Amino acid sequence: MNAPRTKILAAAAAVALLAGGGALALSLRGGDEPAPQTSFCWASLTREDVSALTVEPRERYTSRETAVTTSRLSYCDVDGEFTLSLESLHSAESVWGTADEVAAASPVRAPIPGAPGWVNRTYAGVLLPTDCADALAKPAPYLQIQATNDQEDTWRDGALQKRMATVLTTAADRLTGTLGCSGPTPATPPGTAPPVLEREELDPARACGIEGFAPLKPSAVAGFSQAATGGDFRLWSCAIGAGDDDSDNLVHFTVTQEPALVERHGSDDKDRSALLTCAGRPTLVQVGHFHGLKEKPARDDLRPDADLLTGLADALAGQAGCERE
Numbered sequence: 001m002n003a004p005r006t007k008i009l010a011a012a013a014a015v016a017l018l019a020g021g022g023a024l025a026l027s028l029r030g031g032d033e034p035a036p037q038t039s040f041c042w043a044s045l046t047r048e049d050v051s052a053l054t055v056e057p058r059e060r061y062t063s064r065e066t067a068v069t070t071s072r073l074s075y076c077d078v079d080g081e082f083t084l085s086l087e088s089l090h091s092a093e094s095v096w097g098t099a100d101e102v103a104a105a106s107p108v109r110a111p112i113p114g115a116p117g118w119v120n121r122t123y124a125g126v127l128l129p130t131d132c133a134d135a136l137a138k139p140a141p142y143l144q145i146q147a148t149n150d151q152e153d154t155w156r157d158g159a160l161q162k163r164m165a166t167v168l169t170t171a172a173d174r175l176t177g178t179l180g181c182s183g184p185t186p187a188t189p190p191g192t193a194p195p196v197l198e199r200e201e202l203d204p205a206r207a208c209g210i211e212g213f214a215p216l217k218p219s220a221v222a223g224f225s226q227a228a229t230g231g232d233f234r235l236w237s238c239a240i241g242a243g244d245d246d247s248d249n250l251v252h253f254t255v256t257q258e259p260a261l262v263e264r265h266g267s268d269d270k271d272r273s274a275l276l277t278c279a280g281r282p283t284l285v286q287v288g289h290f291h292g293l294k295e296k297p298a299r300d301d302l303r304p305d306a307d308l309l310t311g312l313a314d315a316l317a318g319q320a321g322c323e324r325e
Contacts, residue, residue, distance in 0.1 A: 041076040041084045042068045043178060044171040052163050053082045055149045068175075071137045081149045082164075084171060088138035089127075094272075094288050095254040095261050096237065102127065102142045107246040107290065108197045108227045111235035112165045115172070116258045118235075121155045122147050124164040126172050127260055132181035140260075143172050199244045202226040208238035208253060213315035215240060215251070215308050220301035233257065233283065233320055239290075242298035250299050253312055254286045271306050274313045278322035285313050 040050055040063045050061045058079065065076035074086035092098040102125035103109055103118035112119055117126030125144040133139050145168045147160060154160040202224040207213045209228050216224065225248075228238035233255045241249040256262065262284045266275055276283040287308045289299075302308065316322060 039063045039065065040078065041065060041171060042074070042175055044084075044174040045078075045167065049167050049170055050078055050081070053078075053147060053167055055081065055151060069135075069137045074136070077148075081147075082167075083146050083148055084168075085144045085146075086128075086136060086138065086141060087144065088133075089140035089142060089264075094286050095256050095265050095284065096252050096286065096288050098261060098264070099125075099237070099254075101125075102144060104144070104146070107239055107241075107249045107252075108199075109237065110161070110197055110229050111232070111237075112169065115165075115169045116235065116260065117142075117165075117168070119161045119165050119168075121160075122151075124161070124168045126168055127258070128172060129176060129181045130260065132176055132179055135179040135181065143168060143175070145171075197227045197229065199225045199227050199241070199246075202240060207240065210312070210315045211319055213311055215303055215311060216301055217303055224298070224301075233278065233316065235261075240302075242296065248296075248298075249290050250296065251287065251289050251302055251308070253308075254288075255283060255312075255316065257281045257283050272309055274309055274324070276313060276317060276322040276324055278316075278320050283316075283322060285309065285316060287312060 040046065040061065042065065047061060050063075051057055054061075061079055063076050063078045066074050068074050068086065072087070076084040078084075089098065089101060092101055099109060099118045100106070103120055104123035104125070106120035106123070109118045109120040111117070112124065112126060115126050117124065123144065123146050125142055128136070128141040128143055130140065132141050145164050147164060151160050154163075202216075204216050204220070204224075205212070205214050207215050208226055209231060224240060224242060225244050226238055226240050229236050234257045236255040237252060239249045239252045257278070259282075262275075262282050265273065265286065266282070266284055272287050274285045276285060287305055303311065313324060317324060
């Protein structure tokens with residue numbers, strides 16, 4: 001096969017992968033021998049990427065996918081091992097609500113290092129640049145991954161979360177690069193893994209790891225627990241509950257410096273949202289409650305929402321050197 005024809009076939013393959021979806025196999029070597037790779041999610045992943053999320057290695061992988069420009073949902077399934085989906089954000093009421101949509105509803109999650117997204121036990125999601133909206137036909141696009149095969153043994157030590165975050169941000173980076181969007185999502189730094197969040201006893205005077213943050217009333221009884229994502233407030237969250245079970249969560253707090261999230265939620269309920277300036281960057285602080293828990297007695301041990309917000313904002317300002325607007 002001569003060089004010009006090879007270039008034509010390669011270009012045609014790239015266009016088909018992004019625009020048409022489906023399993024594609026082109027052989028540039030002639031005959032019936034299949035190409036080593038058959039698609040993989042809008043040309044954003046390689047065989048090595050796919051095998052990183054495979055429970056049992058396969059000799060051959062195939063993805064089934066809809067067009068990347070489908071207006072509501074673009075979907076890709078890789079041999080029942082994991083899925084990738086491209087969607088547009090809805091009208092979530094808070095940063096926590098946005099995280100529930102982008103990375104699937106979860107009482108415990110962690111931010112993805114180096115990217116505007118979150119990971120939990122079986123899902124991870126990342127916001128895509130708004131400049132990709134037209135190319136994807138989705139006004140506020142995000143990319144989500146779900147591990148669909150049984151990987152129970154790997155999420156407990158953080159291995160699954162690390163692999164999902166790496167595959168997800170790799171796909172986001174390559175996809176935005178192919179589409180020519182500005183500001184592609186940065187890939188997760190090598191060797192960097194989201195923390196494995198475990199519930200721990202809450203220190204009433206230093207809740208969520210923030211010195212001076214006291215969300216409980218003085219009369220509160222013992223037995224509260226927390227799950228916080230660490231001290232990096234670019235994308236941070238903490239959930240407080242009445243016991244050591246996720247289902248007993250009562251209240252959650254979020255802090256973010258992600259421009260898209262600050263812009264989207266900066267004008268929310270002022271009793272539950274505050275805007276700070278930390279290291280010269282707008283920083284959004286929010287407080288919210290888990291749904292359906294208003295009748296739980298332990299909720300009465302929490303301070304009122306306005307006090308929770310003021311306490312968190314003041315403690316954060318003292319710890320991180322922020323200024324209130």
